[in-house]
Amino acid sequence: xxxxxxxxxxxxxxxxxxxxxxxxxxxxxxxxxxxxxxxxxxxxxxxxxxxxxxxxxxxxxxxxxxxxxxxxxxxxxxxxxxxxxxxxxxxxxxxxxxxxxxxxxxxxxxxxxxxxxxxxxxxxxxxxxxxxxxxxxxxxxxxxxxxxxxxxxxxxxxxxxxxxxxxxxxxxxxxxxxxxxxxxxxxxxxxxxxxxxxxxxxxxxxxxxxxxxxxxxxxxxxxxxxxxxxxxxxxxxxxxxxxxxxxxxxxxxxxxxxxxxxxxxxxxxxxxxxxxxxxxxxxxxxxxxxxxxxxxxxxxxxxxxxxxxxxxxxxxxxxxxxxxxxxxxxxxxxxxxxxxxxxxxxxxxxxxxxxxxxxxxxxxxxxxxxxxxxxxxxxxxxxxxxxxxxxxxxxxxxxxxxxx
Numbered sequence: 551x552x553x554x555x556x557x558x559x560x561x562x563x564x565x566x567x568x569x570x571x572x573x574x575x576x577x578x579x580x581x582x583x584x585x586x587x588x589x590x591x592x593x594x595x596x597x598x599x600x601x602x603x604x605x606x607x608x609x610x611x612x613x614x615x616x617x618x619x620x621x622x623x624x625x626x627x628x629x630x631x632x633x634x635x636x637x638x639x640x641x642x643x644x645x646x647x648x649x650x651x652x653x654x655x656x657x658x659x660x661x662x663x664x665x666x667x668x669x670x671x672x673x674x675x676x677x678x679x680x681x682x683x684x685x686x687x688x689x690x691x692x693x694x695x696x697x698x699x700x701x702x703x704x705x706x707x708x709x710x711x712x713x714x715x716x717x718x719x720x721x722x723x724x725x726x727x728x729x730x731x732x733x734x735x736x737x738x739x740x741x742x743x744x745x746x747x748x749x750x751x752x753x754x755x756x757x758x759x760x761x762x763x764x765x766x767x768x769x770x771x772x773x774x775x776x777x778x779x780x781x782x783x784x785x786x787x788x789x790x791x792x793x794x795x796x797x798x799x800x801x802x803x804x805x806x807x808x809x810x811x812x813x814x815x816x817x818x819x820x821x822x823x824x825x826x827x828x829x830x831x832x833x834x835x836x837x838x839x840x841x842x843x844x845x846x847x848x849x850x851x852x853x854x855x856x857x858x859x860x861x862x863x864x865x866x867x868x869x870x871x872x873x874x875x876x877x878x879x880x881x882x883x884x885x886x887x888x889x890x891x892x893x894x895x896x897x898x899x900x901x902x903x904x905x906x907x908x909x910x911x912x913x914x915x916x917x918x919x920x921x922x923x924x925x926x927x928x929x930x931x932x933x934x935x936x937x938x939x940x941x942x943x944x945x946x947x948x949x950x951x952x953x954x
Contacts, residue, residue, distance in 0.1 A: 551581040551582070551651050551652075551934075551937060551938065551941070552581065552582045552583075552584070552648060552649060552650040552651045552652075553577060553581060553582070553583050553584075553650060553651070553652055553653075553654055553937055554583075554584045554585070554586065554641075554644055554645065554648055554650035554652070554653045554654070554674075555570060555573075555574060555583070555584070555585040555586070555587075555653075555654050555655070555656070556585075556586050556587070556637075556641060556653060556654070556655035556656065556661050556664060556665060557570055557585060557586070557587040557589075557655075557656050557657070557661075558587070558588070558607075558637070558656075558657055558659075558660065558661055559587075559588070559607065559609070559613060559616070560587075560588065560589050560591075560607075560613070560615050560616070561585075561587060561589045561591065561593070562591065562615070562825070563613055563614045563615045563823075563825070564613055564614075564773070565681070565740065565851065565853055565854050565855075566656055566657065566681040566683070568740075568854050569656070569681070569711070569740045569854065570585075570656055571593065572740075572741070572742075572743050572926045573926065573929070573930055573933060574593060574596050575593065575594070575596075575743070575926075576743075576926050576927060576929075576930035577930050577933065577934060578594075578595045578596055580934065581934070581937075582597075582648075583595070583596045583597070584596065584597035584598070584599065584644060584648045584650065585597075585598055585599070586599045586601060586637070586640050586641050586644050587599075587600070587601060588600065588601040588602070588603055588607055597648060599640050599641075599643060599644040599647075599648075600640070601636050601637055601640045602636060602640075603633055603636050604629075604632040604633065604635075604636055605629065605632070605633075606618070606619050606620075607619055608620045608621060608622045608624075608625055608629075608633070609621060609622070610622060610657075610683045610684065610686065610687040611683055611686070611687075611773070611775055611777065612773055612775055612800050612801055613773075614773070614798075614799050614800070614823045614825075621687075622659070622660075622687050622691060622694065623687065623690045623691035630660070630693070633660065634660060634663065634664070637660065637661065637664045638664050638667060638668070641664050641665075641668050642668060642671065642672075645668055645672050645674055646672075650674055651674070651937075651941050652674065652675055652676065652677065652706075652937050652940055652941055653665055653668065653669070653674055653675070653676035653677075654676065654677050654678075654679065654933075654937070655676060655677075655678055655679070656678075656679045656681065657679075657680070657681060657683075657684040658678060658680050658684045658685070658688060658694075658698040658701075658702075658719075659684050659687060659688055659694040659697055659698060660694065660697060662678065662694075662697050662698035662701035662702070663697040663698075663701065665678070665701060665705075666700060666701040666704060669704065675706050675940055675941070676701075676704075676705055676706065677705055677706050677707040677708065677709070677936060677937070677940055678701070678702075678705050678707075678708045678709070679708070679709045679710070679711070679738075680708065680709075680710050680711070680715055680719050681711050681715070681851055682710075682711060682712070682714075682715040682718070682849070682850055682851045682872065682873075683850075683851075685715065685718050685719060685722060686848075688722070689722070695722070698723075699723065702723050702728065702731070703728065705734075706734070706939075706940035706943060707734050707735075707736065707936050707939070707940055708731075708734060708735040708736070709735070709736050709737070709738045709933075709936070710735060710736070710737055710738075711737075711738070711739050711740060711851035711852065711873055712737065712739060712851050712852050712872055712873025712876055713737055713873065713876065714849050714871075714872045714873055715737075715849075715851055715872070715873060716735055716736075716737050718849070719735065720732055720735060736936070738929060738932050738933065739851070739852050739873060739876055739877075739924065739929070740851070740852060740854050740857065740924075740929070741854075741857060741920075741924040741925050741926045741928065741929045742854065742857045742858050742861055742920060742924060742925065742926065743925075743926050744861070744921070744925050744926075744927075746829075747833065747858065747861055747862070749833070751830070751833050751834045751836075751837040752834070753834050753835075753837050753838040755834070756831075756834050756835055756838045757838070760793075760795070760819055760821075762793055762795075762838065765792055765793050766791065766792030766793065766840045766903040767792060767793050767794075767795055767838055767839045767840050767841075768783075768790060768792060768793070768794050768795070768839070768840065768841050768842075768843055768867075768899050768903075769795045769796075769797070769835060769836070769839035769841070769842045769843065769859070769864075770783055770794075770795070770796045770797065770798070770842070770843050770844070770845075771797045771798060771832070771842070771855045771859075772797075772798045772844075772853065772855055773798055773799070773800040774796075774798050774799055774800030774801070774802040774803050774806060775800050775801060775802055776802060776847070777846060777847060777848045777850070778798075778802075778845070778846055778847075779845035779846055779847040779869070779889065779890065780796060780798075780802065780806060780845070781802070781805070781806060781809060782845050782847075782890055782891065782892045782895055783796065783843055783845060783892075783895060784796075784806055784809045784810055784813070784815065784818055785809065785813070785892040786892035786893070786895040786896040786899070787810075787813075787815050787817055787818045787896075788813055788815060789892075789893070789896035789897075789900075790817065790895075790896050790899050790900065790903075791900050791903055791904070792817070792840070792899070792903050793817045793818075793819065794817055794818045794819065795819045795821065795835060795839065796818065796819065796820050796821065797821050797822070797823070797824055797832065797835065798822070798823055799822050799823035803820070803822075806820060807820060833862075836858060836859055836862040836864065837862055839859070839862075839864055840864070840902065840903060840909060841864060841865050841866070841867055841899055841902045841903070841909065842855070842856065842859035842864050842865075842866050842867070843866075843867045843868070843895060843899065844856050844866060844867070844868040844869070844874065844878075845867075845868065845869050845887060845889070845895060846868070846869050846871045846872065846874070846889075847869065847871070847889045847890055848871065848872070849871050849872035850871060850872040850873065850874075851872060851873045852872070852873035852874055852876045852877055853874075856868065856874065856877060856878065857877060857920055857924050859916075860877060860883065860913075860916035860917060860919065860920045860924075861916075861917055861920045861921070862913075862917070863910075863913035863914055863916060863917040864913050864916065865883065865884045865885070865902055865909050865912035865913045865916060866878045866883060866884035866885075866916065867884060867885050867886075867887055867895065867898045867899060867902070868884060868885075868886060868887070869886065869887055869888070869889045870886045871889065877916075877919055877920070877923075877924065879919075881912070882912065882915050883912055883915050883916040883919055884912055884916065885898045885901070885902070885912075
C-alpha cells in the first residue's frame with residue numbers, strides 16, 4: 551500500500567507536525583510513504599515532495615519557525631491563489647510520480663481543495679484529519695470553509711484528534727444535512743513515540759544551570775499565545791511554593807516578560823523555544839519537573855506535550871478544555887483548574903508540591919494511561935485500518951489502475 555500525506559507547515563515546531571511525523575515514521579515500517587509539505591529536512595525512508603510557497607508561509611495561530619507570518623485569514627485573493635497553485639502543482643507531481651493508493655491530508659481548508667481536485671484529476675481517494683486549529687481558522691474566514699465543504703462530501707473518512715474537535719467539525723459541516731458524515735468521522739488522538747523517551751535522563755546539569763536544586767518545579771511547554779493561558783501561570787507564580795519553568799516562544803513573550811518584571815518574580819524561568827537539536831534538554835526538564843501545567847483557555851486538541859509529560863510520570867494540572875479530558879482525569883492522572891484563574895492554579899500546584907505521595911500516584915497512573923492508549927504503535931495501526939478500508943470501499947481509481 552502507498553500513502554501520500556499532504557501538510558501545510560514545517561514538520562517540526564508544532565503539534566500537528568509532530569503528529570504527522572510520528573505517524574509516517576510508524577506507517578513506513580509496513581507500507582510505502584510519501585509527503586507533500588514545505589519541508590526540506592529529511593524523514594527516514596519517506597519520499598518527500600517539497601512545496602515551494604511564493605512567499606513566507608501563513609499560519610493559523612502561530613509557529614516558532616514562521617515568525618512574522620501573515621495569518622491565513624489576512625491573505626489576499628491573489629496570495630491565496632498563488633499558494634494554492636504551489637500546493638496543487640507539487641501534489642499532482644507527487645501523485646504522478648509516487649502513484650499512491652490513498653491521500654491523507656492534515657488540516658481542512660486550502661488542502662481540502664487540493665485533495666479534492668487531485669481526486670478529480672487522478673481518481674485517487676482521500677481521507678482528512680482535523681486538528682482543531684484548522685476549524686478555528688475556517689470559522690474566522692469563510693473562504694476556507696467553502697474550500698473544505700465540497701471536499702467533505704467525497705472524503706472516505708475523517709478523523710478528529712479529540713471528541714470536542716469531532717463535535718465542532720460535525721456542527722460546522724452540519725451532519726444533519728450530510729447523511730453519513732457522523733458515521734465516517736472517527737476520533738484518533740495523537741500519541742508519543744515511546745522509543746524516543748526510554749533513555750534515563752540525568753538532571754544535575756538542569757539543577758545547576760537554573761538553580762533548581764532541592765526545589766519543586768512546575769513546568770509549561772508550548773506556544774506563548776493568549777490561547778495557552780500562560781499569563782495565568784506567571785500571575786500564579788508569586789503564590790506557588792516552588793519554581794515555574796516556561797518553555798516556548800510566541801507573540802506573547804514580551805507581555806509575559808513584562809508581567810514577570812512588574813510582579814518582581816524571582817521563581818519564573820522563561821527559557822524560550824527548545825528545538826529538535828536540543829531534544830535531550832527538554833527530556834531532562836520533563837524528568838526534573840514535579841508537575842506540568844496546561845491552562846488552555848480555548849478548546850484545543852489533546853496536546854502532545856501533555857502526553858509526553860505523562861509518560862515521564864508527571865501529574866497534569868489543566869483546564870477541562872477540548873481534548874485534554876481524553877487523558878487527564880480528576881484525581882486519577884491530574885487535577886483540573888478553572889480557565890483564567892491564577893488562584894486555582896497556585897492552589898492545585900501547591901497541593902501536589904506538598905502531597906508527594908498523591909503526586910507520585912497520579913504520575914504513575916498518567917504513565918500507565920499513555921502506555922495503554924497513546925503510543926504511536928497503537929495509533930498508527932488504527933490509521934492503517936482506515937487506509938485499507940478506504941481503498942477497498944467502492945474501489946480506488948488509481949488503485950485499480952495499478953492493479954492491472
